[in-house]
Amino acid sequence: MSGGFISRGFKGRRQQADVAGRLPPGQHLESGFPVLSAGPTPNTPLDQWDFVVTGSVKAPKRWNWNELLALPHETPTVDVHCVTKWSKLDTHWEGVSVDLLLREVEYDSTSVRYATAFSEGDYTTNLPLADLLGGKAWVVFGYDGQPLDPVHGGPARLLVPHLYFWKSAKWVRGLRLTEQDQPGFWESLGYHNYGDPWKEQRYSGD
Amino acid sequence: MEGTAVLGRLNWQLGEVVATRPETPRTKSITLDVPGWTGHRPGQHVDLRLTSEDGYHAERSYSIASPPEDRSRVTLTVERIDTGEVSPYLTDELHEGDQLELRGPIGGYFVWEASMGGPLFLVAGGSGIVPLMAMIRHRAAAGPSVATRLLYSSRSLGEIIYRDELDRLTQSSPGLEVAHTLTRETPPGWAGYRRRVDADMLRDVAWPPDQNPLTYICGPTPFVEGAATILAGLGYGPQRIKTERFGPTG
Ligand SMILES: Cc1cc2nc3c(=O)[nH]c(=O)nc-3n(C[C@H](O)[C@H](O)[C@H](O)COP(=O)(O)OP(=O)(O)OC[C@H]3O[C@@H](n4cnc5c(N)ncnc54)[C@H](O)[C@@H]3O)c2cc1C
Numbered sequence: 076m077s078g079g080f081i082s083r084g085f086k087g088r089r090q091q092a093d094v095a096g097r098l099p100p101g102q103h104l105e106s107g108f109p110v111l112s113a114g115p116t117p118n119t120p121l122d123q124w125d126f127v128v129t130g131s132v133k134a135p136k137r138w139n140w141n142e143l144l145a146l147p148h149e150t151p152t153v154d155v156h157c158v159t160k161w162s163k164l165d166t167h168w169e170g171v172s173v174d175l176l177l178r179e180v181e182y183d184s185t186s187v188r189y190a191t192a193f194s195e196g197d198y199t200t201n202l203p204l205a206d207l208l209g210g211k212a213w214v215v216f217g218y219d220g221q222p223l224d225p226v227h228g229g230p231a232r233l234l235v236p237h238l239y240f241w242k243s244a245k246w247v248r249g250l251r252l253t254e255q256d257q258p259g260f261w262e263s264l265g266y267h268n269y270g271d272p273w274k275e276q277r278y279s280g281d
Numbered sequence: 282m283e284g285t286a287v288l289g290r291l292n293w294q295l296g297e298v299v300a301t302r303p304e305t306p307r308t309k310s311i312t313l314d315v316p317g318w319t320g321h322r323p324g325q326h327v328d329l330r331l332t333s334e335d336g337y338h339a340e341r342s343y344s345i346a347s348p349p350e351d352r353s354r355v356t357l358t359v360e361r362i363d364t365g366e367v368s369p370y371l372t373d374e375l376h377e378g379d380q381l382e383l384r385g386p387i388g389g390y391f392v393w394e395a396s397m398g399g400p401l402f403l404v405a406g407g408s409g410i411v412p413l414m415a416m417i418r419h420r421a422a423a424g425p426s427v428a429t430r431l432l433y434s435s436r437s438l439g440e441i442i443y444r445d446e447l448d449r450l451t452q453s454s455p456g457l458e459v460a461h462t463l464t465r466e467t468p469p470g471w472a473g474y475r476r477r478v479d480a481d482m483l484r485d486v487a488w489p490p491d492q493n494p495l496t497y498i499c500g501p502t503p504f505v506e507g508a509a510t511i512l513a514g515l516g517y518g519p520q521r522i523k524t525e526r527f528g529p530t531g
Contacts, residue, residue, distance in 0.1 A: 080295065080382055082331040084374045087339050088366040101330070101340040103366065115509035115519050160340050196519060226506055264389035265291075277328075278387065280290030 097154055098162055099272035105161035116225050117195035117246050124230060126176075126214060130191075130251035133181035140230070143214070146171045151213060153236035155243070156272040168234055169217030173207045173250075176214065182252055189256045192233050195246040200259035201268070202235065202242055204252065211237055214247060239270040239277070291384045293330060296355065298379045304442045308408060309372045310346065310358045313381060318353040321345055323415035324392035324497070324525075327355070327385030331367060341367045344412035344499075344525075345386065348419035355383075358442060360408040391497065391525040395424025399495055400488045403431040404478070404508050406500025409527060410442050413499055417447075421454045431459045432486045434478050434504065437466040460486045478504070480511045490516040499525040 089095075094104060121140045129135040138146075150169050156162045190207055193199045206212065213234045216223050223229030228245030235242045241261050262268050267276040275281060296313030303309050326344045347356035361372040375381065393401065393416045401420070403413045410433055420427055435441045447459050462474035462482065474482055488494040496517060498508050505524045513519050 080332055080380070081334055082370070082381070083379055085331045085333050085339075085370055087331065087333045087337045089337065101338060103339065115513040115522055115524065116506060117519070159342055226502070261390075265387065278291045 094164065097164055099156055100275045101277075102156055102160055102162040102272065105163050118225065119195060119230075119246075121230060125248070126231065127249035128176060128180045128252065129249060130253050131182055131187045132252055136176075136180045138176075143171060143231070144216070146175060149213060150217075151215075151234065151236075153234070155236050155240050157240040158266065158270070158277050162272075167219050168213065168215040169220075170213040170215030170231070170234060172210065173212040173214065173233075174210065176250075177208065180252075186254050187252045189253045191251045191253060191257055191259060192242075192244040192247055193249055193251060194244045195248060198244060198246070198260050200233075200242050200244050201257055201262055202238070203256070203269075206235060206238065207250070211235065237271075239267075239272050241266065242270055291387070293382050293384045295380045296383055298375060298377050298381060299354070301375070301377060304358060305440050307372075307440065308358055308360045308442050310356055311371060311375065311381075312347070312354055312356045313383070315353050315355050315383070318355060319386075320349050320352075321355075321386035322389070322392040322394055323348060323419040324412045325386035325388045325415075326412065327357070327383045328387060329367070329371075330382045330384075331370060332382065339367050342387070344415070346411045346414050346418075348415055348422055350419065350422040358408065358411045358414075391499070391523050393419075393495065393497060395420060395427060397495065399427040399429060400492055401427055401429040402487050402494040402496040403429065404483075404496065404498040404500075405431065405433045406478070406504035406508075407435060407440070408442065409498075409500030409504070409525070411499075412525060413497060414443055416497065417450065417457065420457070421450055425454055425456065428456045428488075429458070430486060430488065431457070432462070432478065432482070433459065434462045434464060434500070436464055438463060438468050438471070478508050478511075480515065483508065483511050484515060487512065487515075487517070493518070493521060496522045497525075498522065500527065502526045 124140045125137050127137045149172050152165055152167050154164045155166055188204055190204050191199050191201045214231050215234045216231045233244045233247045265279055267281050270276050296315040299314045300312040326342045328342050330340045332338050343357040346358045359368050359371045362368045405413050451457050451459050464477050467475045498505050505526050509524050
């Protein structure tokens with residue numbers, strides 16, 4: 076629609092040119108770190124925490140907290156884009172690449188093409204497996220040189236920065252690999268199934 | 282997970298401002314007439330898109346304050362963030378007769394309808410009252426038998442949004458109880474709470490855990506975090522506590 080509609084008297088605050096190219100449509104820059112989630116912040120003691128890869132796999136694989144931390148770390152610096160319109164540039168994370176985790180699991184990569192990330196509580200989010208592989212996704216436990224704060228998803232969250240930030244499941248506890256795509260929590264509530272910020276895929280049908 | 286809303290494509294549409302009303306010195310309600318509005322559920326929001334003459338866009342989300350019973354009249358209540366890009370335009374510049382581009386309704390999780398029952402416990406911080414007001418107004422129209430308590434934290438008496446209407450509704454709508462707390466300034470003779478929401482206050486005001494209330498908390502992030510964490514600690518099931526956070530913080 077937008078067919079030439081102008082908001083009378085609206086000037087707007089332009090982004091600096093160097094930042095403009097890094098902001099997807101409809102997003103604006105945020106310097107703080109907003110928090111969004113659907114319920115209370117969960118709290119699992121680290122000695123009871125684990126991360127599992129399960130579903131259509133030959134044998135499920137489980138890491139406890141110390142085992143996860145013992146894997147080689149990466150420190151991605153990425154831009155993140157939240158569907159509620161804020162973006163944050165050059166965020167610094169520390170974690171383990173999902174490539175590395177999935178390398179330790181056997182599955183049929185011709186038929187198993189999707190994953191559901193699941194978290195404490197009932198939160199789930201679905202992604203094509205290809206979006207978790209190839210250096211595009213991490214399980215992170217550090218932010219800005221500190222342990223990841225529980226309000227931001229600590230002890231560990233998924234980080235998939237090329238999709239809207241709800242795909243980066245907070246308080247993540249594992250991945251379920253599947254042959255069929257299964258809409259997750261927000262994806263069943265009218266949000267877009269894939270969520271590419273550069274195509275502004277906020278809501279189903281976008 | 283309940284309330285699975287499968288939306289079709291959400292198109293941008295134009296609404297016309299048919300009324301504005303200052304609620305407090307920093308907040309204003311804006312009522313839009315949106316032809317063809319398909320209705321909404323209390324708690325949902327819309328996205329607004331402002332466009333400047335040279336085609337620059339800014340988008341933000343605003344909760345719907347009006348109940349579905351208002352049909353194609355959709356009311357938003359906007360708090361002016363002085364350094365903000367969009368909210369000062371909405372509170373200062375926009376007036377009756379202007380048009381506004383929006384799409385919605387959005388969100389199928391932070392919603393309450395009379396059919397979901399109760400008892401209902403609503404906790405609001407500042408402008409976080411907005412989506413809860415849609416629930417309270419809907420309750421008055423469609424579900425007055427659902428026992429409902431609101432705990433509402435504001436900085437001062439003058440900053441309580443919808444104060445008169447809440448007073449009126451507690452008189453006219455049995456089963457609605459409202460408790461206010463003021464965190465910065467209290468007038469002489471103030472009978473409500475005068476501190477930030479804490480465990481004692483929540484224990485006082487909330488329905489007891491064994492009544493398994495349905496709880497909705499909305500406001501700035503630290504406020505929501507605080508209240509939700511306390512309630513979970515007091516033994517309320519996390520599955521029955523729904524939260525919505527508005528304002529970016531650090
Ligand atoms: C689901 C949802 C529902 C919302 N409903 C409402 C509503 O009903 N009423 C309403 O007034 N707002 C609501 N908001 C917030 C709204 O979308 C905007 O974020 C807000 O109006 C600020 O936009 P702005 O362009 O004026 O400020 P911006 O230009 O985005 O921000 C300017 C500066 O102010 C800070 N800031 C932004 N928001 C706040 C805040 N709330 N408190 C303190 N500092 C802030 C930012 O961090 C930034 O530094 C809602 C947000 C969401 C995600």
